[in-house]
Amino acid sequence: MxxxxxxxxxxxxxxxxxxxxxxxxxxxxxxxxxxxxxxxxxxxxxxxxxxxxxxxxxxxxxxxxxxxxxxxxxxxxxxxxxxxxxxxxxxxxxxxxxxxxxxxxxxxxxxxxxxxxxxxxxxxxxxxxxxxxxxxxDTCLSLNNIPFGKVSVNVEKCTLCMSCVAICPTVALQDGGDKPALYFIEQNCVQCGLCEAACPEKVISLIPQINFDKTVRQQQHTLKEEAPFECIRCGSAFATQSMVHRMLDMVGAHSAFSANIERLKMCGDCRVKDMFEDILQDPEKQLR
Incomplete structure (x- = not known):
């Protein structure tokens, strides 16, 4: 004793x-x-x-x-x-x-x-x-106000912007490297709530618990994964599918974008090239 x-x-x-x-x-x-x-x-x-x-x-x-x-x-x-x-x-x-x-x-x-x-x-x-x-x-013990647990993500509304990954102090949340993905390791999570506060879509919530399943607790879990969005001009991947679709939904109907909506589907380089090509083809735009 x-x-x-x-x-x-x-x-x-x-x-x-x-x-x-x-x-x-x-x-x-x-x-x-x-x-x-x-x-x-x-x-x-x-x-x-x-x-x-x-x-x-x-x-x-x-x-x-x-x-x-x-x-x-x-x-x-x-x-x-x-x-x-x-x-x-x-x-x-x-x-x-x-x-x-x-x-x-x-x-x-x-x-x-x-x-x-x-x-x-x-x-x-x-x-x-x-x-x-x-x-x-191998069950979970649910308790309030403890520094152990997991995060839940509304997959439909998450755009994989990685704000949560950037701010996570314990690397419990991780990105997919070369592919659009969000991973999570429960044992690393301290339930600090920074990811929840930083999420621009407000799709993250915390679930405090003690997980007695060692394998599940230590595994890297995929919270969301999707194919990248490829530039409609050069074919290079430059953003996530959900992020581009969200931009289109938000500004696509705006009059300022109505004539050039396709540029939202281009990578940064191709977008600049398309703008200059458009100007070169229109002498009046060159004067403006």
Missing amino acids: ILFHDNAIGADFITENLAGDIIPVGLEEITVASIDHWMSVLAWGARQVLILNTDATAPTLTQMLKGELSLANSILDEMGQPQRISLIDPSMLNDLSSMLDISLDWPVIVPAAFASTTKRNTLFEAIDHLNSQAGEI
């Missing part, structure tokens, strides 16, 4: 009376360790994690801590693990026997072999290992 405590006040409560199978771990403050640390400790073989909360912890940090704790135990509940993480206060230190006795009946976790890398990858490595030691579920 691991007991996290702060070095300011919490360390004073760690005495010789502490049970021998509890390993105290001192931190600058207890919120230095969060859900990725707790889950990793369990995955590496700890039976239980205790977090000693004292007056040294600011109320706002305590609130944050309780939120993370609720999420962690919800994840453990969903996969069929006991609630192995508990927040305690100093008054409980002298009577931990009941908590210790209960945990003795919990299933033993075979220690995982993964090494700690980034916070997110370490957390998911721990979750996947703990899941393999319990129900091995």
Whole structure:
């Protein structure tokens, strides 16, 4: 059993009376360790994690801590693990026997072999290992206000402008390189909402969840893919089909474009050439 405590006040409560199978771990403050640390400790073989909360912890940090704790135990509940993480206060230190006795009946976790890398990858490595030691579920746990989940795109209205890709801070959204496509990797998504805010068509929405299917969560998924629009003059690809059709729908009926609507279907070079050819064929336009 691991007991996290702060070095300011919490360390004073760690005495010789502490049970021998509890390993105290001192931190600058207890919120230095969060859900990725707790889950990793369990995955590496700890039976239980205790977090000693004292007056040294600011109320706002305590609130944050309780939120993370609720999420962690919800994840453990969903996969069929006991609630192995508990927040305690100093008054409980002298009577931990009941908590210790209960945990003795919990299933033993075979220690995982993964090494700690980034916070997110370490957390998911721990979750996947703990899941393999319990129900091995492949479902999704839907919760509000969590930094995990996926994005949903209205494919019919998306023009593949790639504004979402440009602003995504974790590369969860990716472009198709040489072909018009939008890809997504769920494990990278932090549900920041930047893609949703940046989308000019307003076709992106967020779905917060914990996906226990490791393969699906780590795969690159195609959100939208289409053939490029080819210039009607030279045949080179220069835009997406949906983007050109959207331009035609928006400005095609406008009087300013009625005579030259076909230029919207041309690449930039061909559009310029067509304009100059038109001018050369009309002396009056040259004077204007």
